[in-house]
Amino acid sequence: MKKDMIFFSDDGKGLTSTSANYVANLAKEMIRDIETTLAEMTLYSTTVTLISGETPNVLNHGSNDEDVESVISLLHRTADAKSLIAWLREAIKAKERLLSEANGETLEEYAKANGIELKEPPKIGDTLTEDEYYASKSVDERCRYYSLETLAATLGKAIHPGGEFADARKDLQSKAKKPHDVEGAGRDTLIYTYTPTASEKVVEDVYFRLQQQYRDVQSRLNAMKYECQKAVEESEVAAKTEYTKAVADWNNERKLLEAKLAEHIRKRTKEIASLRIRIPQSLDDIYEKVSELGKKN
Numbered sequence: 001m002k003k004d005m006i007f008f009s010d011d012g013k014g015l016t017s018t019s020a021n022y023v024a025n026l027a028k029e030m031i032r033d034i035e036t037t038l039a040e041m042t043l044y045s046t047t048v049t050l051i052s053g054e055t056p057n058v059l060n061h062g063s064n065d066e067d068v069e070s071v072i073s074l075l076h077r078t079a080d081a082k083s084l085i086a087w088l089r090e091a092i093k094a095k096e097r098l099l100s101e102a103n104g105e106t107l108e109e110y111a112k113a114n115g116i117e118l119k120e121p122p123k124i125g126d127t128l129t130e131d132e133y134y135a136s137k138s139v140d141e142r143c144r145y146y147s148l149e150t151l152a153a154t155l156g157k158a159i160h161p162g163g164e165f166a167d168a169r170k171d172l173q174s175k176a177k178k179p180h181d182v183e184g185a186g187r188d189t190l191i192y193t194y195t196p197t198a199s200e201k202v203v204e205d206v207y208f209r210l211q212q213q214y215r216d217v218q219s220r221l222n223a224m225k226y227e228c229q230k231a232v233e234e235s236e237v238a239a240k241t242e243y244t245k246a247v248a249d250w251n252n253e254r255k256l257l258e259a260k261l262a263e264h265i266r267k268r269t270k271e272i273a274s275l276r277i278r279i280p281q282s283l284d285d286i287y288e289k290v291s292e293l294g295k296k297n
Helices: 002-007 016-041 067-105 109-111 131-134 139-159 164-177 200-273 281-296
Strands: 046-048 057-060 181-184 190-193
Touching: 002 164, 016 067, 016 281, 046 281, 067 200, 109 200, 131 200, 139 164, 139 200, 164 200, 181 200
Parallel strands: none
Antiparallel strands: 046 057, 181 190
C-alpha cells in the first residue's frame, strides 16, 4: 500500500484516473504523429524528367538541415511522452490496487490493524457423565448402587427363561405331569419314575418371592438410574443454555465488528477514490505539451 502512495499528491491537486487515462491517450497520439513524421522522413528530393528534356517535376522534397536537427528533440519528446504514459498507467493501476485491497480487507486484518482481539466461536461446555455422577456419591450410596445392580442381575438370571431356578421349576412341572418315562423294549425295558423331593407349593412360593424381590430390587435400581439420568440431562440442558447464550453474544459482537469494518471500507474507498495523481516535476514539460493537444482538439 505505502509503495503505491508515491503516485498521489498530498495537497489534493492532480489528475483523476479518468483524466490521467485521457492524457495518456493524448500522449499516445503525439507519439504516433512523431513516429509517422520520422518514418516518412527522407534526406533527399526526388524529381522526374521526360527524356524529351521538358522541365523536371518534383515528386518530393527531402528534409532540410533544420528538419534533421529536429530529430533529436522529436525522439526526446517521444521518450518523454512514453515516460508520461508509463507513469500515468502505473498510477491508475496503483489506485485500482488500493481500491481492491480496501474492498478485500478481512475482519481478521481489520482487527489486527486496530488492536482488536477476535474471540473464538464458543464451544459447548462439558456435561456430566454417568461415571462422574456416581463418582460424586458417597461410598455407601455408590456401594448400594453396585449391590442393587449385582443383585438384580443375579436374581434376574435365575428366574428368567434359561435361568437355573426357572429351568428347575419348569422341569419339576413337566415331571409332575409325566412322572414316568419308558426306555427300551421287551425284557430290557427300563421304567424311570420321577418323585418330587421338594413341594411344588414351596417351589412356586420361592419362585414368586424371587420374582417379587427382583421387581423390588429392579425398581430401586431404576430409581437410582433415573436420578443419574435426570442429573445428566439437567447438566446437558444447562450446558446447551449457556452455549446458546454465548453464541448469541458472540454473534452480536461479530456483527458489530463487521459493521465497523464495512464503515471503515466505505470511508477508505472514498478516500482512495478522491486521490489525485501527481505529475512529477521531470514530466511537467511533456505533460503541458500533451495537455495543449487536448485543448486544440
